[in-house]
Amino acid sequence: MTHAVEIEELTRVYPRKGQPDLTALSALSLSVPQGEVHSLLGPNGAGKTTLCRILSTVLLPSSGSARVLGHDVVRDTAAVKRSIGVVFGGDRGLYNRLTARQNLEFWASLYGLRRAARRQRADELLARVGLSGRADQPVQSYSRGMKQRLHLARGLVADPGVLILDEPTVGMDPLAARDFRALVREQRARGRTILMTTHDMAEAADLSDRVSFVDNGRLTLTESPETVGRLVSERERVEVQEALPAELGARLAEVPGVVSVTGPGERPARVETAGTEATRQVMGLLLAAGITDLAKSRPSLEETYLHLLGSRGMDVGR
């Protein structure tokens, strides 16, 4: 099978003044087949952005290797740059005083497109990301979602085989994020390989063929979107606004499908379950014990990470 992205034992160490060096990536290996959408999930500081920067040739690895469509990111930077489109979340990289069309034509000129071709390419891309109606307004008047669409269009200027999206929907409202995901799906349908980082497990499950978890610069596991989706949708939590009596806590822990019960004395107490049936039984037992101040919710991303990554969870810790 042809791999669009091949990463072998990639390590990146940042020297720090007056402190020990920081290993942001630690012998990380990953292969992404052509046409796959692969998401990297991980807590802050896990090393995701460092990896994206190395793949986009703006940062050198300390050791190990990475290839994009067969081109080495250290030795063949020009070829790698032609093979990838990079989309960062947030405000980096757009010229705010220029219009969307001017931004795209400028980028197209960097790829050596002639005037007429630039115009045509900009028009096509603006239409594809749904910005034709606002094409001639300055980017500073755009909403975050619109800017992100323009970022994507910019990433597509050179018609790259591989798209690297680093937290592309960060800070977007849910509607804008949904629209953006539809654009990513469209790119996937066109056969584009996509490597994306996100903090949003539901987003990763929704878009990806595979999802990898990164922690402390290492790849900890790779899962199918179905598994990640289950982690997001099935886990439930019952929150009790008072401490649980130890004996009741022990009984709850024995209910089939109960994943965890917070320790005695902790307030609020939390019972986590693997699904609605267990949640129903837990609620029943609590109500029977006269505890009525209950709330049902989904575990946070932090808690889900905690299960996956062990006790470090979302702590940055370095």
Ligand SMILES: Nc1ncnc2c1ncn2[C@@H]1O[C@H](COP(=O)(O)OP(=O)(O)OP(=O)(O)O)[C@@H](O)[C@H]1O
């Ligand atoms: N230029 C730098 N000098 C020193 N340390 C750095 C530098 N850039 C990143 N780091 C450190 O490397 C580690 C990995 O950072 P990176 O930005 O790759 O993580 P991330 O997974 O993208 O995090 P986030 O989700 O917060 O964006 C962090 O501990 C960070 O502080």
